[in-house]
Amino acid sequence: xxxxxxxxxxxxxxxxxxxxxxxxxxxxxxxxxxxxxxxxxxxxxxxxxxxxxxxxxxxxxxxxxxxxxxxxxxxxxxxxxxxxxxxxxxxxxxxxxxxxxxxxxxxxxxxxxxxxxxxxxxxxxxxxxxxxxxxxxxxxxxxxxxxxxxxxxxxxxxxxxxxxxxxxxxxxxxxxxxxxxxxxxxxxxxxxxxxxxxxxxxxxxxxxxxxxxxxxxxxxxxxxxxxxxxxxxxxxxxxxxxxxxxxxxxxxxxxxxxxxxx
Amino acid sequence: xxxxxxxxxxxxxxxxxxxxxxxxxxxxxxxxxxxxxxxxxxxxxxxxxxxxxxxxxxxxxxxxxxxxxxxxxxxxxxxxxxxxxxxxxxxxxxxxxxxxxxxxxxxxxxxxxxxxxxxxxxxxxxxxxxxxxxxxxxxxxxxxxxxxxxxxxxxxxxxxxxxxxxxxxxxxxxxxxxxxxxxxxxxxxxxxxxxxxxxxxxxxxxxxxxxxxxxxxxxxxxxxxxxxxxxxxxxxxxxxxxxxxxxxxxxxxxxxxxxxxxxxxxxxxxxxxxxxxxxx
Amino acid sequence: xxxxxxxxxxxxxxxxxxxxxxxxxxxxxxxxxxxxxxxxxxxxxxxxxxxxxxxxxxxxxxxxxxxxxxxxxxxxxxxxxxxxxxxxxxxxxxxxxxxxxxxxxxxxxxxxxxxxxxxxxxxxxxxxxxxxxxxxxxxxxxxxxxxxxxxxxxxxxxxxxxxxxxxxxxxxxxxxxxxxxxxxxxxxxxxxxxxxxxxxxxxxxxxxxxxxxxxxxxxxxxxxxxxxxxxxxxxxxxxxxxxxxxxxxxxxxxxxxxxxxxxxxxxxxxxxxxxxxxxxxxxxxxxxxxxxxxxxxxxxxxxxxxxxxxxxxxxxxxxxxxxxxxxxxxxxxxxxxxxxxxxxxxxxxxxxxxxxxxxxxxxxxxxxxxxxxxxxxxxxxxxxxxxxxxxxxxxxxxxxxxxxxxxxxxxx
Numbered sequence: 001x002x003x004x005x006x007x008x009x010x011x012x013x014x015x016x017x018x019x020x021x022x023x024x025x026x027x028x029x030x031x032x033x034x035x036x037x038x039x040x041x042x043x044x045x046x047x048x049x050x051x052x053x054x055x056x057x058x059x060x061x062x063x064x065x066x067x068x069x070x071x072x073x074x075x076x077x078x079x080x081x082x083x084x085x086x087x088x089x090x091x092x093x094x095x096x097x098x099x100x101x102x103x104x105x106x107x108x109x110x111x112x113x114x115x116x117x118x119x120x121x122x123x124x125x126x127x128x129x130x131x132x133x134x135x136x137x138x139x140x141x142x143x144x145x146x147x148x149x150x151x152x153x154x155x156x157x158x159x160x161x162x163x164x165x166x167x168x169x170x171x172x173x174x175x176x177x178x179x180x181x182x183x184x185x186x187x188x189x190x191x192x193x194x195x196x197x198x199x200x201x202x203x204x205x206x207x208x209x210x211x212x213x214x215x216x217x218x219x220x221x222x223x224x225x226x227x228x229x230x231x232x233x234x235x236x237x238x239x240x241x242x243x244x245x246x247x248x249x250x251x252x253x254x255x256x257x258x259x260x261x262x
Numbered sequence: 263x264x265x266x267x268x269x270x271x272x273x274x275x276x277x278x279x280x281x282x283x284x285x286x287x288x289x290x291x292x293x294x295x296x297x298x299x300x301x302x303x304x305x306x307x308x309x310x311x312x313x314x315x316x317x318x319x320x321x322x323x324x325x326x327x328x329x330x331x332x333x334x335x336x337x338x339x340x341x342x343x344x345x346x347x348x349x350x351x352x353x354x355x356x357x358x359x360x361x362x363x364x365x366x367x368x369x370x371x372x373x374x375x376x377x378x379x380x381x382x383x384x385x386x387x388x389x390x391x392x393x394x395x396x397x398x399x400x401x402x403x404x405x406x407x408x409x410x411x412x413x414x415x416x417x418x419x420x421x422x423x424x425x426x427x428x429x430x431x432x433x434x435x436x437x438x439x440x441x442x443x444x445x446x447x448x449x450x451x452x453x454x455x456x457x458x459x460x461x462x463x464x465x466x467x468x469x470x471x472x473x474x475x476x477x478x479x480x481x482x483x484x485x486x487x488x489x490x491x492x493x494x495x496x497x498x499x500x501x502x503x504x505x506x507x508x509x510x511x512x513x514x515x516x517x518x519x520x521x522x523x524x525x526x527x528x529x530x531x532x533x534x535x536x537x538x539x540x541x542x
Numbered sequence: 543x544x545x546x547x548x549x550x551x552x553x554x555x556x557x558x559x560x561x562x563x564x565x566x567x568x569x570x571x572x573x574x575x576x577x578x579x580x581x582x583x584x585x586x587x588x589x590x591x592x593x594x595x596x597x598x599x600x601x602x603x604x605x606x607x608x609x610x611x612x613x614x615x616x617x618x619x620x621x622x623x624x625x626x627x628x629x630x631x632x633x634x635x636x637x638x639x640x641x642x643x644x645x646x647x648x649x650x651x652x653x654x655x656x657x658x659x660x661x662x663x664x665x666x667x668x669x670x671x672x673x674x675x676x677x678x679x680x681x682x683x684x685x686x687x688x689x690x691x692x693x694x695x696x697x698x699x700x701x702x703x704x705x706x707x708x709x710x711x712x713x714x715x716x717x718x719x720x721x722x723x724x725x726x727x728x729x730x731x732x733x734x735x736x737x738x739x740x741x742x743x744x745x746x747x748x749x750x751x752x753x754x755x756x757x758x759x760x761x762x763x764x765x766x767x768x769x770x771x772x773x774x775x776x777x778x779x780x781x782x783x784x785x786x787x788x789x790x791x792x793x794x795x796x797x798x799x800x801x802x803x804x805x806x807x808x809x810x811x812x813x814x815x816x817x818x819x820x821x822x823x824x825x826x827x828x829x830x831x832x833x834x835x836x837x838x839x840x841x842x843x844x845x846x847x848x849x850x851x852x853x854x855x856x857x858x859x860x861x862x863x864x865x866x867x868x869x870x871x872x873x874x875x876x877x878x879x880x881x882x883x884x885x886x887x888x889x890x891x892x893x894x895x896x897x898x899x900x901x902x903x904x905x906x907x908x909x910x911x912x913x914x915x916x917x918x919x920x921x922x923x924x925x926x927x928x929x930x931x932x933x934x935x936x937x938x939x940x941x942x943x944x945x946x947x948x949x950x951x952x953x954x
Contacts, residue, residue: 091271112482119286131652202344203368214629230341230808492802
């Protein structure tokens with residue numbers, strides 16, 4: 001039994017302080033993205049400039065391209081994998097040997113994406129996918145599919161199964177069962193899964209770097225490039241852009257961002 | 263209930279998940295044994311001997327494992343303290359939103375921020391200087407690019423703590439830990455006993471699989487050690503990629519050897535974890 | 543079920559097939575390439591129109607990136623209709639990528655043009671990944687004096703038309719004249735200096751740091767031409783042992799006790815700008831000028847060169863054998879060695895990279911313009927340090943030094 005928290009406590013200054021602490025990395029990132037010079041021992045950048053952001057928004061910087069590229073890539077991966085893994089997860093969930101299939105899904109899920117990319121580089125080269133956007137797309141499909149299956153398998157529990165059985169017993173066709181029974185029940189889960197898969201692709205760096213060879217300029221690649229150049233303000237800008245979609249998703253629905261499976 | 267599409271879906275699944283992993287590991291094995299690769303000349307155990315014999319690999323493995331255990335322990339301890347202090351704090355209100363904010367940052371951005379915060383000329387150092395704790399930046403301790411990997415540890419712990427807080431909060435509600443604690447209280451347990459003997463074990467037992475999974479993720483981390491690590495103490499993934507791309511061409515088979523060894527460790531650990539779950 | 547059971551067999555079969563496949567010979571690019579060299583230049587330029595060229599280069603300096611993105615790329619598009627696509631990569635990375643392509647018998651490389659240097663050139667020639675000879679075909683190549691040993695010879699190997707010189711630089715050490723009015727001028731002074739001021743000096747873990755170590759090695763060997771010529775194992779063993787002994791004596795007084803080194807010059811420049819380091823280095827002697835102009839370094843930054851000498855070398859552009867856009871690569875290279883592009887590159891406000899063009903071979907008005915470039919105010923004039931220029935060593939020295947530095951120093 002959860003004790004309800006009294007109003008006067010709920011928004012006490014302690015909570016506000018903690019919330020501020022939790023938000024501080026994001027705020028600091030955004031702050032740095034508009035800075036200019038930060039010599040020691042100044043606590044804040046000496047100059048503030050909207051130049052970095054204005055260059056981005058007027059399309060003069062290649063970050064704008066990276067932003068849309070990343071959105072497109074991760075969006076595409078998420079759409080495909082949500083659909084595929086949803087269907088596959090049903091087959092896995094209802095299978096006699098469900099445990100073994102799930103085990104098979106966990107292995108590539110836990111595996112380091114960058115080492116997987118290193119081992120598969122040969123095959124990507126052979127298939128003419130290395131150094132190509134299509135190659136990065138395929139590579140990201142390979143690392144998001146396991147997660148999709150693991151995530152959606154939880155949906156096909158006894159309750160849904162009974163619903164399906166009931167629908168068939170009452171005479172509905174496969175199509176009717178899917179549209180009128182399954183879809184309403186699955187909508188929330190599908191959406192949550194979609195965004196979580198999107199975020200896995202959105203946050204990926206090592207694999208994109210190894211397979212894409214720089215020809216797939218995602219935002220994470222840009223962050224690393226600016227860090228290498230020791231250009232911290234641009235790196236902060238790229239980082240802020242990276243954090244924006246997750247923050248927006250968080251605003252819409254917290255579950256989109258958090259995964260119990262990581 | 264089997265449908266006609268089931269075998270095809272399962273085949274697709276195998277094609278996209280298991281097959282690439284198996285193919286990759288087998289290729290890496292072949293390369294490490296000298297069976298394939300442009301500069302390789304035929305079957306040889308030399309690369310395996312070189313990797314297993316050199317201290318670097320074992321050091322890297324040990325260091326990765328230690329980092330994983332250290333970061334997870336720290337984060338878990340912190341999360342336990344926070345959740346047991348005020349179990350409902352993150353369920354509603356401002357904090358239930360704010361706790362998700364750190365999760366919106368990917369590893370590479372966390373690494374970047376950790377560097378800007380913890381380096382000798384970073385934010386923490388400037389605050390220390392402003393408060394008079396240090397007289398100049400050379401007096402600030404080495405927290406990043408250091409052999410002990412303090413920066414890496416803190417970065418990983420920083421990423422893990424909000425996640426564990428959320429996990430434990432959910433579990434607390436789900437497992438009705440409060441009810442058990444109340445029960446123990448009526449049976450005469452002190453607060454300390456309730457925390458140590460009832461709440462903590464309940465939470466940890468249920469959280470165990472997820473915690474171990476997260477630890478494996480930390481061991482496999484790449485971006486954070488890439489930016490915050492020291493060359494004298496690389497982590498396994500960074501070592502493998504560097505041998506693949508940075509060094510002498512003759513080191514490339516060693517990169518594949520390390521990849522195979524890494525696979526054995528991670529797959530073994532995952533199988534152990536999931537096999538264990540079966541008995542529960 | 544059947545699928546699960548047959549999985550091991552399927553995977554094994556797939557791998558056997560892959561292992562048995564020999565890479566098809568890359569004959570097609572070869573034939574077409576010969577035709578390219580026989581074409582008149584105008585037709586070659588014309589055939590390169592609308593091509594997309596992928597250039598792989600080190601992207602660690604924002605100014606160099608700006609020069610490429612804001613000047614070279616638009617000019618190539620405007621003048622020749624070539625779209626330039628720049629990707630990041632250098633050294634062993636480039637070699638590993640091309641190696642993978644050769645191994646899998648890829649028909650067209652992912653890279654068309656690359657910014658390379660000595661040991662990469664050496665390794666690429668070892669695995670026959672470079673196309674050539676092609677530089678004679680370029681109209682602007684007439685302005686380059688290939689007899690100049692600093693240009694026509696790359697790490698003791700003749701370029702033989704397999705790579706085109708692009709820029710010429712000499713390594714210099716950068717310091718703050720206010721903090722260190724008398725910077726150390728040789729090995730002994732450096733050792734004394736770091737002991738008196740611990741944590742202020744270091745080298746980077748990449749190309750520039752290794753170049754500094756090479757200069758130290760030459761100094762230990764006796765200076766000047768002591769290590770020129772092909773790689774000498776005995777000499778290397780003897781002098782590198784001394785080098786490591788010297789470096790170990792410095793180690794406790796270096797930045798982070800010499801246990802870790804900055805990854806590249808850019809972080810090192812930032813540490814210098816912050817005041818954490820009192821020295822930084824650059825392969826480009828003019829770097830200090832362009833960084834001061836950009837406001838990255840303070841106005842009191844200066845560059846200097848040791849009496850015992852520092853390495854001067856040229857950096858080059860190469861074309862992979864498997865490239866499918868060789869014509870566009872040649873046109874781009876020709877533009878990049880044109881007097882306009884070289885002049886702009888040499889301007890300290892843009893990049894400050896020395897030119898590979900022989901001023902005596904240029905038309906008079908160009909000679910004027912090169913001579914009238916704004917003077918360096920913080921870096922020593924090239925004429926002054928030319929006498930201290932050392933030639934690059936054979937590539938094996940660099941490869942061995944990199945390995946041994948890692949083994950002897952970092953991993954101890």
